[in-house]
Amino acid sequence: MDEKKEISDLIQSRKEKLSWFIENGYNPFEYNFDKKDKIKDIKAEFEKAENESPVKTAGRVMANRLMGKAGFFDIQDGTGRVQVYIRKDHVPEGDFKVYKHLDVGDIIGVEGTMFKTRKGEISILCSSLKLLTKSLHPLPEKWHGLKDKELRYRQRYLDLIVNPDVKDVFIKRSLIISTIRQFLISKDFLEVETPMLQFIPGGASARPFKTHHNALNREIYLRIAPELYLKRIVVGGIERVFEINRNFRNEGMDRNHNPEFTMLELYQAYSDYNDMMELVEDIFEFIGKQVFDSNEIIYREQKISLLKPWKRISMQDSFEEYAGFSVKDKSITELQSMLEEKDKIKQVKLGKVIEKLFEVYVQPKLIQPTFITDFIKDSSPLTKVHRTDEKLVERFEVFIAGMELGNAFSELNNPMVQKERFAMQVEERTSGNDEAQRMDDDYVKSLEYGLPPTGGLGIGIDRLVMFFTDSSSIRDVIFFPHLKPEI
RNA sequence: GGGCCAUUAGCUCAAUCGGCAGAGCAACUGACUCUUAAUCAGUAGGUUGAAGGUUCGAUUCCUUCAUGGCCCA
Known part of the structure; x- marks a missing residue:
């Protein structure tokens, strides 16, 4: 059913990048990665100590800002999000090419040291990076997110991302x-x-x-x-x-x-x-x-x-307190006549009739x-x-x-x-x-x-x-x- | 079950009274070594949810259907 979508430009360009990884000897669907640090932890630790400690973490690329021979990108894991700074002269030559072939949505592993940018954002200065999983679909819009409720429920993973x-x-x-x-x-x-x-x-x-x-x-x-x-x-x-x-x-x-x-x-x-x-x-x-x-x-x-x-109150007393009328002094026929049309014939037992009336006249008031x-x-x-x-x-x-x-x-x-x-x-x-x-x-x-x-x-x-x-x-x-x- | 609303590019949204379907992000090409909704120049991207109908002409009006949302029962 998705044949048309399969050949769309967006997927096509990602598949071409996928091929580039394979042709250059990288596995775009790696087996494992020795992730040592959670993003939330390394940010918290740097916040406290401000020492440029080495870190090794992994996550999904959520944004990318490439500037010629350097770039900033954000990665997100289960605990949070952190900015990574990569410079061509600070990583092995192949790694910068890898960086240039990344898409938003790809899952990567990163090694580097913690530092703070001039604008004060806690970041990782990248010393090496590795593609772990290639993503073939573009993510929803970075600023407005995914709003369509139907899509959010049907593709909950996107909602979560x-x-x-x-x-x-x-x-x-x-x-x-x-x-x-x-x-x-x-x-x-x-x-x-x-x-x-x-x-x-x-x-x-x-x-x-x-x-x-x-x-x-x-x-x-x-x-x-x-x-x-x-x-x-x-x-x-x-x-x-x-x-x-x-x-x-x-x-x-x-x-x-x-x-x-x-x-x-x-x-x-x-x-x-x-x-x-x-x-x-x-x-x-x-x-x-x-x-x-x-x-x-x-x-x-x-x-x-x-x-x-x-608060504890009996079903029957609750009508006097919340509905403004009593059910105790009424016959079942009288009570039935107060029901919604569709329930009048269906509900014949006193207990059910009262419960139906309760749903309408009392329940909404029980805050x-x-x-x-x-x-x-x-x-x-x-x-x-x-x-x-x-x-x-x-x-x-x-x-x-x-x-x-x-x-x-x-x-x-x-x-x-x-x-x-x-x-x-x-x-x-x-x-x-x-x-x-x-x-x-x-x-x-x-x-x-x-x-x-x-x-x-x-x-x-x-x-x-x-x-x-x-x-x-x-x-x-x-x-x-x-x-x-x-x- | 009933009423109302929505469905337009991958995502978020426009489109006047029925008159050439558009923007931002994402993508692509190029520039850029502290950016952060990066910026700048350019390119491409559409069976307007589906099927009918009215019309010279339908995203727009009508009917039916599908899915979702909100309200009511």
Whole structure:
């Protein structure tokens, strides 16, 4: 498809330079290079000591200013960017020819000594240089960078090369995740892995991706949640487990949804959803302290305090506080009539109707961290009935900046009740709700052996990273977000 | 799912009322041993996202489609 592009002048001139290297005995795709120094380090050291120490580093040529028999160029590695000064009379003869055949984008190795130019820029005075990898495509414009969002997502590597802020987001992402691991491990949680391929996709209400197991000649699904497997592990006596891994849900994409997304799920025996609330507060506070050295985060120009305790309010009470009306005194028919047109027929269960109204009238107002507790029973088939109100379940969702970041319950551990709840879900399924959950007899069987009282928690890692990095789209915190194919 | 906007050179963007498609960077040729968005002189680079339609003539107006963005649900 790219035949036309292949013969474009820009590529052609680079291919001619590539040939020059080969003809003159240089390997334009070298095997290795003994890179001794990181660019950030050598600049910092010179800043401190100002001695002209020898350095050996490597990186990508990002700009070039040739002036006859000398030149300045900038190289960039994973840590930063530095200017290199090369003079014809200061390098072996061949090296200056190599320099003249370089393009912006080429990856090179440089040896030299640190110095400061007359204008005061810390630079490397080059004593030798070597082409390590020839680049055949021109980089995006040096001043304006790469702005086209579609190109940035489709060719993320270019985005990373020319837009330095992008890398910071992903470094933060990695730090946040390792901080969560560190926190949980310090609390005696065991990190585990459970099946991605499941015959019964359970643990959440969502449509799964379907695939086929050839050897067994059976349909199999990508998981929508690890929940039922993690709880089986707790049955097995490992009292605190967590998994940070991908879930797959066969639904649309928008600012907050990617079909594959990263989820933290954890289960803690002998605990309930109240303990989970404290754990959430502690995790967020710990990330704030460890990664951002702050208990206050700015998200979309809103100051958000992570200091505990966070606000806790029941789903039903939240309407009185935030929406200006009550749902307690209304019949399900009345509530249904308040729904958007498309939801009116679809939502028939009280729990779902209230949740839909909540999304519209309450959720956008939950800016500071808030636990919304005590959902209506019918929408939460894996959750224990509330200890003081049998119409409710002991479940909460946590909201920050209007985003749902997590979900937790006191886990339902009565196998008979669980079986009934699954049966009700199956009924819903047969009457057309393809997001309703499926019967999982093997899971019920595990409960029959005895799951201790257990608190469970799920946190969407992508959204959590969005929050901490002030990103407005999930696509900005996933390296390769799902996009439609180009053709 | 609905509405609005965008798509022009490798990148960032122009193009008046429908009248020869242009600039900067990048590239190419040449000059230049402290430049840093280097500078100077010159050259080249386009199926204007795709397919139709209206018109003497379409980047521009209309229809459909594709991809993306923003807003709403």
